[in-house]
Amino acid sequence: MTRLQLTLGISFLCLSAFSYAEADQNDTLDARAIMEKVDTRYTGDSSRADAQLVLIDRKNRERVRDIRLYTLEQPDVEKSISFFLSPTDVAGTTYMNYDYEDNRDDDSWLFLPALKQVRRVAAGDKSGAFMGSDFTYSDINGVNIRWYNYQILSDSEIVDGADTWLIESTPKPEFADKVDSETGYVKSHLWIRKDNFVQVQGKIWMNRANRVKYFRADQLEKISDIWTPMRLQMITTRNDEREHASVFRFSNTVYNQNTDAALFTTQQMQRGLD
Numbered sequence: 001m002t003r004l005q006l007t008l009g010i011s012f013l014c015l016s017a018f019s020y021a022e023a024d025q026n027d028t029l030d031a032r033a034i035m036e037k038v039d040t041r042y043t044g045d046s047s048r049a050d051a052q053l054v055l056i057d058r059k060n061r062e063r064v065r066d067i068r069l070y071t072l073e074q075p076d077v078e079k080s081i082s083f084f085l086s087p088t089d090v091a092g093t094t095y096m097n098y099d100y101e102d103n104r105d106d107d108s109w110l111f112l113p114a115l116k117q118v119r120r121v122a123a124g125d126k127s128g129a130f131m132g133s134d135f136t137y138s139d140i141n142g143v144n145i146r147w148y149n150y151q152i153l154s155d156s157e158i159v160d161g162a163d164t165w166l167i168e169s170t171p172k173p174e175f176a177d178k179v180d181s182e183t184g185y186v187k188s189h190l191w192i193r194k195d196n197f198v199q200v201q202g203k204i205w206m207n208r209a210n211r212v213k214y215f216r217a218d219q220l221e222k223i224s225d226i227w228t229p230m231r232l233q234m235i236t237t238r239n240d241e242r243e244h245a246s247v248f249r250f251s252n253t254v255y256n257q258n259t260d261a262a263l264f265t266t267q268q269m270q271r272g273l274d
Contacts, residue, residue, distance in 0.1 A: 044255035127184030
């Protein structure tokens with residue numbers, strides 16, 4: 001894949017197991033080679049999971065949304081679809097994304113039951129909040145690693161007991177306007193585990209004044225020999241004070257279960273899950 005995707009529910013941020021002999025060789029990798037390994041990690045030919053998206057306001061009040069998630073890897077495109085099951089104010093909402101192998105921009109659609117129509121998500125809308133969360137549509141869809149320069153800031157940072165690289169990501173000048181429009185981000189610091197190339201932490205500077213986001217991926221489990229974070233968190237701060245937070249909690253994750261390609265259509269978005 002040519003896109004670095006952030007959230008497990010859509011992209012299953014993980015990597016198949018590999019030998020520690022290979023891990024020993026990772027010390028010679030430069031920043032781009034590391035990010036290419038993150039980007040090309042094996043995430044299964046298909047996947048299914050249940051998720052709870054928890055929205056937390058500054059007074060720690062929570063709203064919970066239940067979602068069923070599917071992905072399908074095809075020769076020229078990775079498809080993903082998210083069906084919102086509850087509560088009633090979001091039930092029936094569906095989001096779908098096609099992430100192409102070539103350099104085409106991805107295609108995204110959103111179905112809102114109240115409007116009874118599927119609408120395409122424009123590129124300029126992808127920096128917006130995904131279903132009221134701190135994750136953007138670009139976080140969900142992923143970004144093209146060709147748009148960025150990468151630099152190792154630290155060869156060794158310990159995160160939750162694991163050794164990581166700390167890598168800075170900044171947009172290349174020729175892609176700066178596109179990155180600004182589609183992500184709303186200025187630069188990012190990424191903590192990448194050396195033993196499995198999972199991004200476990202992030203600090204993201206937004207193009208909105210004095211706002212910074214903090215990302216964490218934890219509770220990693222090996223499912224079908226694939227390292228899978230079962231919890232993702234994104235916190236939005238302003239002037240170092242928390243404004244809002246969002247947590248994805250995943251369960252019932254399965255890989256390579258022959259997911260039907262007919263599931264990933266605009267017609268299915270309107271029908272919902274049977």
